[in-house]
Amino acid sequence: MQTNGQTSKTTPNNAVPVLDGGFVHLVDYMGSDLTVVNAARVSFAKESSWDGERSWTGAQEQVLSERDKKLIAYLAKHNHWTPFAHPQITLRIKAPISIRTQFFKHKQGFVENEISRRYVQDEPTIYIPRWRGAPTGGAKQGSEDFLTGSTLLDEVYRNLADDAMEAYRTLLAEGVAPEQARFVLPQGTYTEWFWTGSLAAYGRFYKQRIDSHAQWEIRQYAAAVGSIIQPLFPESWKTLTESA
Numbered sequence: 145m146q147t148n149g150q151t152s153k154t155t156p157n158n159a160v161p162v163l164d165g166g167f168v169h170l171v172d173y174m175g176s177d178l179t180v181v182n183a184a185r186v187s188f189a190k191e192s193s194w195d196g197e198r199s200w201t202g203a204q205e206q207v208l209s210e211r212d213k214k215l216i217a218y219l220a221k222h223n224h225w226t227p228f229a230h231p232q233i234t235l236r237i238k239a240p241i242s243i244r245t246q247f248f249k250h251k252q253g254f255v256e257n258e259i260s261r262r263y264v265q266d267e268p269t270i271y272i273p274r275w276r277g278a279p280t281g282g283a284k285q286g287s288e289d290f291l292t293g294s295t296l297l298d299e300v301y302r303n304l305a306d307d308a309m310e311a312y313r314t315l316l317a318e319g320v321a322p323e324q325a326r327f328v329l330p331q332g333t334y335t336e337w338f339w340t341g342s343l344a345a346y347g348r349f350y351k352q353r354i355d356s357h358a359q360w361e362i363r364q365y366a367a368a369v370g371s372i373i374q375p376l377f378p379e380s381w382k383t384l385t386e387s388a
Contacts, residue, residue: 156236160368163361165269165334166238168368175231175343177379181212183227184219213379220383228344228380229253233373235339239365240271242331246353246362253345258337262323265316270305271332272298276360286357305330343377347384354385 155161159169181192194206208216219227239247248256261268275297277288291297308330315325341349346369352358353366374381 160371162239162364162368164272166240166271166365168365168372169236170372171234171236171338173231173233173376177208177216177377178212179231180219180227180343180377180380181208181215183230184215184224208379216379217383225344228347228384229342231343231377232340233343233346233376235369235372236336237339237365238334238336240332240361241335243359243361243365244335244337246359247339247365250345250349254339254341256337256339259335261326261329265322268329269334270309270330271334272301273332287360305332343373343380343384346373347381350385
């Protein structure tokens with residue numbers, strides 16, 4: 145199990161910033177492109193090893209043989225997904241509640257543990273959106289281009305958020321249980337969670353959420369997820385997401 149720093153109540157080191165206050169942070173990962181290859185080759189009682197190659201710095205790098213690269217491409221093309229399910233990645237993600245809901249729709253291959261406001265009473269932060277126009281042409285979901293001259297919208301939103309925060313503080317001060325006081329917090333409240341999933345699951349998530357039809361905010365998170373996973377599993381990620 146490999147690690148990339150510690151978690152924190154503040155933004156972790158090396159986290160990829162998203163939106164105005166969110167992030168995606170690599171906590172742990174297990175496996176490599178070679179794990180995918182050998183999970184497939186075990187069917188024939190075979191095993192591959194890294195090919196050694198000198199980089200421009202003179203250091204020895206671990207690279208796949210061309211034969212193994214072709215195998216990974218074949219597995220992805222023909223939807224042999226189980227070898228891609230053996231590597232595992234744990235991310236810590238901070239996102240608005242309504243965007244977190246879109247993450248949690250991805251169930252197969254994932255498990256999550258979220259900060260609970262039944263127990264946590266520290267001051268939450270609220271996402272301030274960049275406003276977009278309502279969908280046109282009979283579309284029932286999605287949005288159009290970013291709106292200009294949105295000062296009034298910002299003011300209305302911020303006033304509502306301030307009122308909600310004041311109500312939250314008042315309820316806590318009056319002895320209301322945190323699990324009930326949280327009911328007044330808006331959908332734009334940031335939350336955090338650990339998200340562990342297989343490489344295969346993250347590939348499916350990325351392809352669906354990077355798509356131009358997905359909500360703009362979730363696309364920003366998908367891009368951040370991809371930027372973290374791609375260097376860890378370069379051949380597998382390329383083949384899993386090449387049609388995205």
